[in-house]
Amino acid sequence: MGKSIMMLLHAGFVIILANACASSSSIQAQVLYQAVPAGTNMPDxxxxxxxxxxxxxxxxxxxxxxxxxxxxxxxxxxxxxxxxxxxxxxxxxxxxxxxxxxxxxxxxxxxxxxxxxxxxxxxxxxxxxxxxxxxxxxxxxxxxxxxxxxxxxxxxxxxxxxxxxxxxxxxxxxxxxxxxxxxxxxxxxxxxxxxxxxxxxxxxxxxxxxxxxxxxxxxxxxRAMALYRAEDGVFLEKNGHDSSYQAVNAWLLQVWIIYFPEPTFEQAAARAVRWEIGRIKEDGSVDTAGNTRTGLGQEMWQGRVKDVNFAEVLRCILYFRVRTGDTEAIQAATRLSNWIRQKK
Known part of the structure; x- marks a missing residue:
């Protein structure tokens, strides 16, 4: 991948432009970040x-x-x-x-x-x-x-x-x-x-x-996107899918998009979140079948068996909801939040 970044100075503003060529598409020059004059808020x-x-x-x-x-x-x-x-x-x-x-x-x-x-x-x-x-x-x-x-x-x-x-x-x-x-x-x-x-x-x-x-x-x-499987939106964690780490990947990719918007990543994030939404059962629990890392006793962390991080699954879906207005996302978030409260 080739990439160049150019900085333009004008009237107290800084604009950073990027020209990147990713493996899946060519991303044309675009504004990645625009600073504001001192004493004012960052762009919202x-x-x-x-x-x-x-x-x-x-x-x-x-x-x-x-x-x-x-x-x-x-x-x-x-x-x-x-x-x-x-x-x-x-x-x-x-x-x-x-x-x-x-x-x-x-x-x-x-x-x-x-x-x-x-x-x-x-x-x-x-x-x-x-x-x-x-x-x-x-x-x-x-x-x-x-x-x-x-x-x-x-x-x-x-x-x-x-x-x-x-x-x-x-x-x-x-x-x-x-x-x-x-x-x-x-x-x-x-x-x-x-x-x-x-x-x-x-x-x-x-x-x-x-x-x-x-x-x-x-x-x-x-490097992370090289581990993304485009046909179903899965991020490959240890060579397979994981309904907890999938949510972390999809949430973090959305954070990237918020600050560095790119259409190619929008499509990838949407597919990744929709895969995750498909893992929210009718009772609000998260399906762990086939997970490579969590929910089935596969890994330990700080002396504890790794379970699904339900808060991060919810965070991922909520980010998608507020960014896109997706109806299935709010329905899944509601089911999951009710299940989390019952579990407490």
Whole structure:
């Protein structure tokens, strides 16, 4: 694949144009990102869309708040990886959509806990792996971009700005050859991880105005799409389908589309989500038949058998609903949300 990126400066605006040739189609030059003059909000790409998600669904996909030490999830009891802090990024996004400063401020304690640990190369402590950094940047960046698009942008501008140099440093470390080669090697059979890698780099590029990071992100995305089966929309996780990881792939691809719209990826995302919707049973549960990774005792994570991540399945379908208005999506989301509540 060949790709060129050009930056045009005009009247205080920055426009990045890309010309890419993917294996399936030729993508003509298009606006990937348009920065705004200092002191104004970011372009509204995600905020108006996600505001359409009904509150009763948001509460089921909202991540988690940190403990008194600013730690989240598997970091509670001792910081182990920035990846485990990302539940706070999801909680912060809900706080923004609900205009709830208490949730936002509480979530940001988890951000502070990560960023204060940054070392010389740019890592965030704990396991110090590229994967840990990529997981964190992917989701933290989504929350910070959403904040910059929201009505609260001015109130949190200084806080967000304080994170930008740290994000840039981490993303530049992630984009070094040693790290990219390791990610490509370790994530070779897991497209969801490759899209996490893609968004970690590309969304950092948006926040930090660094087009080289967007190029790196696109490289990771192209690797992920090589594991996409066009005939049925399945992302091949360990050479087969998985109704939990399929949702992660389809959700993350939609996040990419929100910030970098491309018709080819729209078609792929639609097919991927429709496959996932087909896995939501009439009772709202998620069909795990034939799964390669979850729901059948195949893998362990942190001492626990991997089950379907129902919140991420719901998130994937809701993104599709608010982006397209799809009727089957809201029906599936309603069935699934009812099942999640009953399961609790």
């Amino acid at each position: 790409r995600a905020y108006s869309l996600l505001m359409k998600i009904p509150g009763q669904f948001l509460e089921l996909i909202g991540g988690s708040l940190p403990d008194k030490n600013g730690l989240v999830g598997d970091n509670k009891g001792g910081y182990r990886s920035p990846a485990f802090q990302r539940g706070a990024a999801r909680a912060m996004m809900n706080g923004i959509l609900w205009n709830d400063r208490r949730i936002i401020d509480d979530s940001l304690r988890a951000f502070d806990e990560v960023f204060k640990r940054q070392d010389g190369p740019g890592r965030f402590g704990g396991d110090n792996t590229p994967n840990g950094v990529a997981f964190w940047l992917c989701e933290a960046n989504q929350a910070l971009l959403l904040m910059q698009e929201s009505s609260l942008a001015a109130d949190y501008a200084a806080r967000v700005s304080s994170y930008i140099p740290k994000i840039h440093k981490a993303a530049l470390w992630l984009g070094q050859r040693e790290q990219t080669e390791r990610l490509l090697r370790e994530d070779a059979s897991a497209p969801n991880r490759l899209i996490f890698d893609a968004l970690a780099c590309a969304l950092s590029g948006l926040l930090c105005k660094d087009e080289s990071l967007i190029q790196t992100g696109r490289m990771f995305l192209d």
